Amino acid sequence: MSRKTIDKNLSFFVTDTLSMIEETLLRKGKIAILHNRKGSSKILRCEKCEYKFPCSTCNSSMTLSDDGKNLLCRFCKTVIPFDKRCPACGSKKVGERVYGIEKIYRLLKEYYPDFTIVKFTGRMDGTEEEFDIIIGTSVIKKILGSYNFSLLVIVSGESFLNIPDYNSEERFFIMVNEMRSLLNNPECKILIQTRSPNLEVYKALVENNPDLFYTRELSIRKQLLYPPFSEMIKIEIKGTKKDVFERKKEAVEKYIKEQGYELFYSGPAFPPVKKGKGVWKYLLRFKDNFDRDGLRKLAEEIDAAFEENPSQI
Structure with a gap:
C-alpha cells in the first residue's frame, strides 16, 4: 500500500x-x-488554512450550533452568526472532525x-x-x-x-x-x-x-476571577421527567433571585445528557461572603448535586 x-x-x-x-x-x-x-474532540476548523474559530471573549474553541447557523462557546456563552466561511481566508471548506478510539x-x-x-x-x-x-x-x-x-x-x-x-x-x-x-x-x-x-x-x-x-x-485566573481568586459553586440538576426537571430549575432560579446572586452560567451541562438523564448546570461565582449553607440546603431539598470550587465545571 x-x-x-x-x-x-x-x-x-x-x-x-x-x-x-x-x-x-x-x-x-x-x-x-x-x-x-x-x-470534546470535535474541532471546527478551516481545511484550507487550519483556522480554528477561537472565541473572541475567552479564546476557547467554538462549536457549531445544531442548525449550523451560529458559532457557540459552551464556556462563556458567546454566540455569533456563522456564514459558513473561514474569516481568515474566505474558504467554505469548514467542518468538524471526530475520531474515536x-x-x-x-x-x-x-x-x-x-x-x-x-x-x-x-x-x-x-x-x-x-x-x-x-x-x-x-x-x-x-x-x-x-x-x-x-x-x-x-x-x-x-x-x-x-x-x-x-x-x-x-x-x-x-x-x-x-x-x-x-x-x-x-x-x-x-x-x-x-x-x-x-x-x-x-x-x-x-x-x-x-x-x-x-x-x-x-495570572489569567486572577484577571478572570477564577479560583483560587474567587469561590465557585456548582449546582447540577438531573432528570428524565420534564415537569419535575422544570420545577427543580424554577426552585434554583427563584432562590438565586431572592438572594441577589449573580449567575456565572446557567445552561446544559457538558455533556448535556448523562446515563439517559438530562443535566442542567448552574455556576455561581463569589468574591465576598455568601450563604453556602443555604445553597447546600437548597440542593439537598431538590435532590441536586452541590459542589464547592469544582475540579471540573
Missing part, C-alpha cells in the same frame, strides 16, 4: 507521527496511543496487519499478552510502568484542552507530567499532536518547567 494511501486513511495522524510510529515498530519498540474520547484501533489493525494492536481495558494489569501498540484513554497510565514503552502518542491535545472548563490546561499539564513520571524507559518519547504548538502549556511541558505554566495560569 502506498505511503500516500496510508497517510490519507490514517488522517488522524500527521506524517511525522506515522513515521515515528513505523520507526518504533521496526526497532521492535512498544507504543502507547492515548486519545480522549470522553472529551474504535476507529483508530480498526484502521491501525487494517494498515499494520503484521503487528499486534490491542485496546486497553480497565481490567488489564500489565501481565497480559505481548503487543506492539496499545490504544486507550488516559486510564492507560495504569500500565505505563509495566512495559518498556519507546513512544507515547497523544492523538489530540485539543481533545483535552477544548473542554469548557477553566482548569482544562492545568489538568492536561498534570496528566502529561504524571505519565512522564510513570514511564520506566527514560528514552521514551512523548509526542503530542496539536494545531496550536505555540500554547504556553506545550512550551512548559517541553522545557519541563512548572513555574512557567503556573505563573501564566495564575
Whole structure:
C-alpha cells in the first residue's frame, strides 16, 4: 500500500507521527496511543488554512450550533452568526472532525496487519499478552510502568484542552507530567499532536518547567476571577421527567433571585445528557461572603448535586 494511501486513511495522524510510529515498530519498540474520547474532540476548523474559530471573549474553541447557523462557546456563552466561511481566508471548506478510539484501533489493525494492536481495558494489569501498540484513554497510565514503552502518542491535545472548563490546561499539564513520571524507559518519547504548538502549556511541558505554566495560569485566573481568586459553586440538576426537571430549575432560579446572586452560567451541562438523564448546570461565582449553607440546603431539598470550587465545571 502506498505511503500516500496510508497517510490519507490514517488522517488522524500527521506524517511525522506515522513515521515515528513505523520507526518504533521496526526497532521492535512498544507504543502507547492515548486519545480522549470522553472529551470534546470535535474541532471546527478551516481545511484550507487550519483556522480554528477561537472565541473572541475567552479564546476557547467554538462549536457549531445544531442548525449550523451560529458559532457557540459552551464556556462563556458567546454566540455569533456563522456564514459558513473561514474569516481568515474566505474558504467554505469548514467542518468538524471526530475520531474515536474504535476507529483508530480498526484502521491501525487494517494498515499494520503484521503487528499486534490491542485496546486497553480497565481490567488489564500489565501481565497480559505481548503487543506492539496499545490504544486507550488516559486510564492507560495504569500500565505505563509495566512495559518498556519507546513512544507515547497523544492523538489530540485539543481533545483535552477544548473542554469548557477553566482548569482544562492545568489538568492536561498534570496528566502529561504524571505519565512522564510513570514511564520506566527514560528514552521514551512523548509526542503530542496539536494545531496550536505555540500554547504556553506545550512550551512548559517541553522545557519541563512548572513555574512557567503556573505563573501564566495564575495570572489569567486572577484577571478572570477564577479560583483560587474567587469561590465557585456548582449546582447540577438531573432528570428524565420534564415537569419535575422544570420545577427543580424554577426552585434554583427563584432562590438565586431572592438572594441577589449573580449567575456565572446557567445552561446544559457538558455533556448535556448523562446515563439517559438530562443535566442542567448552574455556576455561581463569589468574591465576598455568601450563604453556602443555604445553597447546600437548597440542593439537598431538590435532590441536586452541590459542589464547592469544582475540579471540573
